[in-house]
Amino acid sequence: MPVMREGKPFTISIGERKTETMEIIPGLHLLKISSPTVAYAHLNVYVIQGNNGWLMIDTGWDKAEALESLETQLVEMGLGFRDISQILITHSHPDHYGSSGKVKDLSGATLALHEVEVNLLSSRFTNIQQFWDDMSRWMQANGTPDEDLPVNTSIATWMKDIGIPGIPDVILHDNDIVSTGIFNFRVIWTPGHSPGHVCLYESEKKILLSGDHVLPGISPNVGRGPWTGDNPLGDYLASLDELTRLDVDLVLPAHEEPFTECQQRICELRDHHEQRKTAMQKVLNNGAKTAYEVASEVMWTKNRKEVTLSELCSMDKRMALWETLAHLELLRVEGNIEQLSQNDIILHRACK
Numbered sequence: 001m002p003v004m005r006e007g008k009p010f011t012i013s014i015g016e017r018k019t020e021t022m023e024i025i026p027g028l029h030l031l032k033i034s035s036p037t038v039a040y041a042h043l044n045v046y047v048i049q050g051n052n053g054w055l056m057i058d059t060g061w062d063k064a065e066a067l068e069s070l071e072t073q074l075v076e077m078g079l080g081f082r083d084i085s086q087i088l089i090t091h092s093h094p095d096h097y098g099s100s101g102k103v104k105d106l107s108g109a110t111l112a113l114h115e116v117e118v119n120l121l122s123s124r125f126t127n128i129q130q131f132w133d134d135m136s137r138w139m140q141a142n143g144t145p146d147e148d149l150p151v152n153t154s155i156a157t158w159m160k161d162i163g164i165p166g167i168p169d170v171i172l173h174d175n176d177i178v179s180t181g182i183f184n185f186r187v188i189w190t191p192g193h194s195p196g197h198v199c200l201y202e203s204e205k206k207i208l209l210s211g212d213h214v215l216p217g218i219s220p221n222v223g224r225g226p227w228t229g230d231n232p233l234g235d236y237l238a239s240l241d242e243l244t245r246l247d248v249d250l251v252l253p254a255h256e257e258p259f260t261e262c263q264q265r266i267c268e269l270r271d272h273h274e275q276r277k278t279a280m281q282k283v284l285n286n287g288a289k290t291a292y293e294v295a296s297e298v299m300w301t302k303n304r305k306e307v308t309l310s311e312l313c314s315m316d317k318r319m320a321l322w323e324t325l326a327h328l329e330l331l332r333v334e335g336n337i338e339q340l341s342q343n344d345i346i347l348h349r350a351c352k
Contacts, residue, residue: 031045044256045060045070046209047079055183058090059099062101086110090209100165102166110169112171114172115196121165142321142346143292148292186202188242192236193212195229214253216253233273237270240266240269244266290346328348335351337351
């Protein structure tokens with residue numbers, strides 16, 4: 001999904017790429033699948049060798065061109081869909097999960113997803129109208145003007161884009177082992193960007209498949225809404241702490257390029273969120289405000305430039321509001337601000 005801010009990347013070049021397919025190490029391949037989102041040009045799909053078939057990590061949007069690209073790159077590897085025996089989805093956002101049903105049908109593979117994400121499937125992919133109605137009420141209560149609320153045309157576009165993902169066969173839990181017989185990945189539950197997001201760690205090879213949890217150049221979107229859990233930013237930062245305990249030589253993210261210096265990047269992400277909290281705390285030192293008003297008084301990054309909330313498109317405004325709400329909730333949990341209600345509108349103010 002789109003994200004709003006950027007940090008210093010630590011990218012590396014691995015071999016000379018002649019196609020979108022790249023072998024990172026023997027038996028582990030990166031396939032770049034086009035994405036319709038503005039924030040990311042591609043999704044990184046990882047295809048990993050096994051003794052009885054291959055493991056695929058994420059599948060891409062439910063778009064004909066994305067599925068065709070996936071098939072073409074598999075053929076470049078000398079494979080077809082029927083060679084895939086396991087599919088694992090890091091989280092249920094449509095750019096990762098959208099085409100999983102089609103890939104599952106074409107391959108006959110089992111499909112795995114974390115138990116928390118499974119519980120979100122109804123709201124994200126089945127009861128879309130209820131999802132958007134809840135979102136609209138939530139945004140309205142947090143000060144969003146009518147012109148920035150979701151509209152029915154947005155719902156139609158969303159439903160067209162997300163497609164119908166596959167039904168999971170395997171329910172993942174924290175610390176499960178996903179094995180191909182050659183690679184053994186430990187499932188690490190890393191809520192924040194999505195409540196049931198997982199990373200995968202191969203301890204022998206010191207490789208971390210980080211999904212959207214840790215990206216080399218962009219801070220993943222961590223927002224708070226009626227579907228995200230109470231304190232998603234607190235969850236995200238605690239999940240980052242879990243990763244600091246790992247011995248990682250190479251990070252394979254779901255977007256951008258593979259990178260090293262995992263610990264340094266985690267420090268940067270933590271510093272980034274501290275800076276955002278400080279900026280929002282400063283806004284509230286001047287009096288009680290809605291989350292929308294706070295978002296309007298801090299800066300955002302779009303296309304590597306600092307912009308105001310009013311310069312963002314409608315969807316990015318919503319994501320900015322959700323991120324603001326995540327930071328405000330963490331400030332409240334930490335005892336720095338308090339929340340009150342006035343005429344059904346939620347306000348935030350600094351503690352005296």
